[in-house]
Amino acid sequence: MYMQFINSPLGPVKITASDSGITGISFVSTVFAGTAQPSQPSALTDSAAAQLSAYFAGSLNRFDLPLAAQGTAFQQQVWRTLCTVPFGTTCSYADIARGISNVKAVRAVGAANGRNPIAIVVPCHRVIGANGTLTGYAGGLDKKAWLLKHEQRP
Structure with missing residues (x-):
């Protein structure tokens, strides 16, 4: 499991991914420091972070990411x-x-x-x-x- 945080105009955003795709993007109240939830970025979380940053900057309106959400x-x-x-x-x-x-x-x-x-x-x-x-x-x-x-x- 890979994890990365970005700052957004709406506060911190947590991005998680597996080897096959993005598994989660959520607003969080704080970015966790230390060993409780260490950030472990990957190429996928880096790509999501870049695309989300572009979205918040107003220069992206369509995401191109592999998604791997778990659900029914x-x-x-x-x-x-x-x-x-x-x-x-x-x-x-x-x-x-x-x-x-x-x-x-x-x-x-x-x-x-x-x-x-x-x-x-x-x-x-x-x-x-x-x-x-x-x-x-x-x-x-x-x-x-x-x-x-x-x-x-x-």
Whole structure:
């Protein structure tokens, strides 16, 4: 397991990877120092760090990283569909349910969305309520609002 931290406008971000791909990207409250969680970067975490930095700088709107998130077949299907939501746009949980050809799975889509381990790159922040309101985000609604506003910049 490889791990690396970057600073972002929203605070520290932790990137984890296996030999086959990125396994996690998450907001953390602090960067852990010492031996508790030593940073062990790899070529994959370096690439993710560079792409995330470019994203936050406003010069990247599409990620090109191998992903290796662990989840159920249904979660994997939802996460793949999330990756099709274009930069700068939003959709609803019902839109994702339609995208996986299971219109009755709106609640399950919401649960899978909430368990997405790869923030930003798998853009679960682009999913909003059917009425246009911001709904739950593991990183916090303030971060979700910031990410959506960031993606609206010309």
